[in-house]
Amino acid sequence: MSQQTLVDLSQWQWAITAGFHIVFPSLTVGTSIFLVVCYAAFMRTGTEVYLRLFRLWRRIFAIGFGLGVVSGIVLTFEFGLNWGGFAHDVGPILGVIIGMEVVTGFFLEAGFLGLLIYGDGRISQRVMLFSACMVSLGTVASVTWILAANSWMQTPAGYTLVHGQFLPRDWVQVILNPSFGWRVAHMLVGVLVSAAFFVSGISAWYLVKGRHLDVGRRGLSIGIGAAAILVPVQMYLGDTVAVDAIAPYQAPKLEATEGNWTSTNTGWNLLLWPDQSAARNDWTVTVPWLGSAIAKDWSGRTPTPGLLQTPAPLRPMILPTFYGFRLMFFAAMAMLATAMAGVILRLRRRLDVTRWFHRCVLVLTPAGPLAIIAGWVLAETGRQPWLVYGRLPTADAVSPLDTWQVLTSLALLILVYALLLGTYIWYVARVVRQGPEDRPVPEPVRAPVAPVPRALGAGRRI
Amino acid sequence: MNAADVWMLFIGLSFAAYIVLDGYDLGIGVLTLLQRDDRRRREMYELVARAWDGSESWIVLLAVALWGGLPLAYGIALPSLYVPLILMLVSLIWRGFSIEIIAQYRGWQRRWGLAFGIGSLVAAFCQGAAFGGLIAGVTVHGSTFAGGPFSFLHHGYAVLTGLGAIVLYLFAASAWVYDRTEGELQRWAARGGRVLTLLLAAATVACWALLQPAGTTRLDPGSAARLAVWVPGAVVLAGGLAHAYRSFGRHPDAGPVRGALAVYAGGLILVLGLMYPSVVPPSITVHAAASPTGSLTFLLIGVGLSMPAILAYNAYAYWAFRGKLTTTDEEVAGTSVDPAGRRVAAR
Ligand code: HDD
Ligand code: HEM
Numbered sequence: 001m002s003q004q005t006l007v008d009l010s011q012w013q014w015a016i017t018a019g020f021h022i023v024f025p026s027l028t029v030g031t032s033i034f035l036v037v038c039y040a041a042f043m044r045t046g047t048e049v050y051l052r053l054f055r056l057w058r059r060i061f062a063i064g065f066g067l068g069v070v071s072g073i074v075l076t077f078e079f080g081l082n083w084g085g086f087a088h089d090v091g092p093i094l095g096v097i098i099g100m101e102v103v104t105g106f107f108l109e110a111g112f113l114g115l116l117i118y119g120d121g122r123i124s125q126r127v128m129l130f131s132a133c134m135v136s137l138g139t140v141a142s143v144t145w146i147l148a149a150n151s152w153m154q155t156p157a158g159y160t161l162v163h164g165q166f167l168p169r170d171w172v173q174v175i176l177n178p179s180f181g182w183r184v185a186h187m188l189v190g191v192l193v194s195a196a197f198f199v200s201g202i203s204a205w206y207l208v209k210g211r212h213l214d215v216g217r218r219g220l221s222i223g224i225g226a227a228a229i230l231v232p233v234q235m236y237l238g239d240t241v242a243v244d245a246i247a248p249y250q251a252p253k254l255e256a257t258e259g260n261w262t263s264t265n266t267g268w269n270l271l272l273w274p275d276q277s278a279a280r281n282d283w284t285v286t287v288p289w290l291g292s293a294i295a296k297d298w299s300g301r302t303p304t305p306g307l308l309q310t311p312a313p314l315r316p317m318i319l320p321t322f323y324g325f326r327l328m329f330f331a332a333m334a335m336l337a338t339a340m341a342g343v344i345l346r347l348r349r350r351l352d353v354t355r356w357f358h359r360c361v362l363v364l365t366p367a368g369p370l371a372i373i374a375g376w377v378l379a380e381t382g383r384q385p386w387l388v389y390g391r392l393p394t395a396d397a398v399s400p401l402d403t404w405q406v407l408t409s410l411a412l413l414i415l416v417y418a419l420l421l422g423t424y425i426w427y428v429a430r431v432v433r434q435g436p437e438d439r440p441v442p443e444p445v446r447a448p449v450a451p452v453p454r455a456l457g458a459g460r461r462i
Numbered sequence: 463m464n465a466a467d468v469w470m471l472f473i474g475l476s477f478a479a480y481i482v483l484d485g486y487d488l489g490i491g492v493l494t495l496l497q498r499d500d501r502r503r504r505e506m507y508e509l510v511a512r513a514w515d516g517s518e519s520w521i522v523l524l525a526v527a528l529w530g531g532l533p534l535a536y537g538i539a540l541p542s543l544y545v546p547l548i549l550m551l552v553s554l555i556w557r558g559f560s561i562e563i564i565a566q567y568r569g570w571q572r573r574w575g576l577a578f579g580i581g582s583l584v585a586a587f588c589q590g591a592a593f594g595g596l597i598a599g600v601t602v603h604g605s606t607f608a609g610g611p612f613s614f615l616h617h618g619y620a621v622l623t624g625l626g627a628i629v630l631y632l633f634a635a636s637a638w639v640y641d642r643t644e645g646e647l648q649r650w651a652a653r654g655g656r657v658l659t660l661l662l663a664a665a666t667v668a669c670w671a672l673l674q675p676a677g678t679t680r681l682d683p684g685s686a687a688r689l690a691v692w693v694p695g696a697v698v699l700a701g702g703l704a705h706a707y708r709s710f711g712r713h714p715d716a717g718p719v720r721g722a723l724a725v726y727a728g729g730l731i732l733v734l735g736l737m738y739p740s741v742v743p744p745s746i747t748v749h750a751a752a753s754p755t756g757s758l759t760f761l762l763i764g765v766g767l768s769m770p771a772i773l774a775y776n777a778y779a780y781w782a783f784r785g786k787l788t789t790t791d792e793e794v795a796g797t798s799v800d801p802a803g804r805r806v807a808a809r
């Protein structure tokens with residue numbers, strides 16, 4: 001089997017493991033902030049429903065976080081396992097950035113996670129709130145550092161190349177590389193949007209079923225409120241990423257995103273099927289005029305640049321890039337419409353009683369993670385054939401492994417991940433169906449006490 | 463001593479922190495396979511559940527410390543250990559998920575408990591095998607790995623070190639369980655602990671004696687300096703084993719843990735003395751593999767600034783969960799105690 005097969009398999013392995021990993025941060029970062037909000041609200045107002053929300057969401061959070069951790073470990077090792085050349089060439093830069101992520105982000109999360117999840121009855125309310133804050137802070141730090149790493153691969157800066165190895169010249173330029181600022185903002189708001197719809201969707205389920213109405217109403221109200229603010233911001237940030245962070249540096253990515261070959265189309269492609277080797281589309285569904293309008297020419301005469309401008313070996317694949325963007329875009333539209341409808345219903349005081357709205361929100365529960373995976377597929381496949389844009393070709397970075405080694409590990413990982421994802425969804429459904437705890441809220445202690453025997457107070461029989 | 467040597471020391475310490483902290487977690491996982499009684503198994507799951515995630519942060523630190531500080535070594539060693547490392551990763555995922563499920567959801571303890579135990583066993587074995595494959599020598603051509611998928615085995619040497627890791631982790635787990643529990647479980651840990659101490663002594667001798675015949679690494683003391691490291695290392699290790707053997711079954715309960723820590727310390731000194739200055743034996747040295755000083759300095763500053771905070775809050779978390787673990791019979795019968803200590807009937 002050829003070198004190309006090895007590269008393809010290694011790429012699939014990376015794409016699947018990274019796509020699996022990203023699902024969990026995209027839910028846990030925002031959920032951890034939601035936990036902080038609930039607990040702080042409970043401490044301020046003493047209202048019991050906030051503590052019940054906190055307990056319920058903490059159980060959902062715990063397992064997602066665990067999966068985020070273990071799947072992240074796999075990625076860290078894969079840099080060396082599958083991309084040994086890459087590890088060697090970019091280690092002095094990316095290894096260091098991810099090292100900073102570990103010491104500032106991961107340890108912070110992991111250090112306080114145990115207290116957040118199992119600390120009831122052992123730590124005071126203040127320490128509990130503090131732990132929740134530290135866990136969220138750690139997740140936000142992780143997102144920031146990893147985006148610095150990935151943005152450096154998209155728009156490398158501040159380095160010198162010595163014998164094929166990237167050495168840092170100016171750390172400020174490395175970290176604050178040209179695309180970092182807008183991309184990290186887009187990612188952070190993206191994870192918050194995801195969590196907002198995750199919380200709203202599950203809360204809406206309670207309203208649809210007519211159970212635990214207090215918890216459902218409160219969750220829906222917080223979630224939709226956050227979404228109404230964040231989704232428009234996210235769309236603005238996305239547009240800015242395209243215009244300021246991608247267009248000046250990675251023209252082929254945008255050409256592929258718009259799905260044109262020739263530079264003549266003034267419309268906007270809604271759907272298409274490309275034939276990459278023949279350099280044309282088999283068919284397209286196009287909205288006339290819109291392409292020109294997006295380029296801010298309202299007369300409808302400005303065509304969108306096509307991929308033929310880029311030499312064939314440097315062209316990214318249209319299929320994943322194009323549909324990655326379309327999926328993200330349509331998800332954004334659906335979320336926008338729902339959030340706005342929510343605002344109108346809220347103003348008319350009908351948010352809690354409008355059945356069709358609850359159903360819509362329920363359907364959008366997984367929209368956030370889907371949009372995020374789609375956005376990453378766009379960002380990463382659009383970067384091909386480069387690993388470090390314009391400098392390090394992907395094919396040169398792969399480890400000298402036997403093809404069957406990668407094939408076996410890929411099959412094994414897919415199997416295990418499918419099982420875990422299935423069990424995870426089953427578990428969340430189980431916890432949700434079981435609902436928040438109805439028993440009286442125990443009085444939390446105010447100061448550290450002598451050890452209470454149970455570590456797993458949270459674990460209940462279902 | 464330059465920045466690269468300091469970094470090698472730091473990698474050694476991350477390695478130590480990982481095997482000490484996750485070692486007892488993994489070992490307890492294997493111990494649960496040997497324990498028939500559901501209640502005692504539950505106690506052991508609880509010891510792991512609240513700590514595993516913090517322990518595993520250290521393996522991530524170990525990996526990126528190697529990557530950022532010694533990128534050449536990372537790019538060579540990992541592909542050469544592909545088979546054991548991928549299996550290790552899959553088992554770590556598996557057991558991490560299982561323990562969370564056990565902790566959060568009681569209904570399926572039996573099934574997920576078995577998954578957790580087996581995952582821990584395979585992970586421990588693979589870690590030992592990967593370690594053996596590394597120290598016995600890696601075939602390198604230029605700056606890439608040039609061996610085959612199974613050349614890490616070294617005529618079965620890696621299997622020996624894999625089994626050795628299981629014994630080591632079981633030993634550490636018994637010491638920890640002995641310290642943290644009471645009653646029947648504690649007595650059980652003491653009985654097993656003594657046997658494991660002897661097994662570990664035998665495994666250590668075997669791994670040391672067979673290293674040179676099996677691999678390409680030379681056990682040549684070379685200089686007086688090397689012997690000056692080996693002899694104290696061996697003394698500390700042997701002292702730790704002896705101390706642990708004597709303290710299992712006696713007061714104070716922390717005795718075996720102290721012995722285990724000495725075993726780890728002595729072992730680490732031996733290994734560093736064996737490998738230095740190479741990081742991927744036999745040919746890649748720490749100085750050849752190191753990142754430029756600019757990267758190392760940045761890393762050292764970052765790590766130096768955050769380490770005190772990391773150690774402080776990890777210590778706080780351990781302190782918050784200090785003391786003995788006890789269980790009540792009702793719980794095993796299906797009742798749980800809510801966080802305030804009140805009992806709640808199961809549904
Ligand atoms: C809830 C999630 C979410 C939503 C609603 C949107 N995005 Fe997005 N987008 C992401 C989540 C995301 C992301 C997962 O966070 C990405 C992947 C890589 C990155 O940095 O952010 C991303 C990447 C990404 C990129 C590529 C960046 C690159 O190549 O580095 C562009 C051009 C856009 N987005 C544009 C948009 C536009 C115009 C949107 C609205 C109409 C939009 N995004 C909505
Ligand atoms: C977690 C969200 C991410 C997802 C879903 C994702 C997805 C992908 C996909 C689909 C590819 C394959 C591109 C192709 O084959 O055409 C890829 C490549 C790659 N990405 Fe990412 N990526 C993510 C984040 C990152 C980050 C944060 C980094 C680096 C710090 C990174 C590093 C790489 C590398 C090294 C490759 C090259 C290997 C390959 O081409 O498969 N990725 N990624």
Ligand code: HEM
Pocket residue numbers: 018021022024025028029064065066067068069070071072073074075076098106107109110139140142143146147187515518519522
């Ligand atoms: C855009 C891409 C990524 C984002 C936003 C992201 C974010 C996060 C976050 C927030 C966590 C905390 C755990 C959780 O909440 O589930 C996490 C965990 C982790 N991530 Fe990622 N990650 C990304 C990609 C990667 C990549 C490419 C790697 C490989 C280096 C990686 C390695 C890890 C590791 C090792 C952990 C476990 C941390 C721990 O021990 O607590 N992540 N990630």
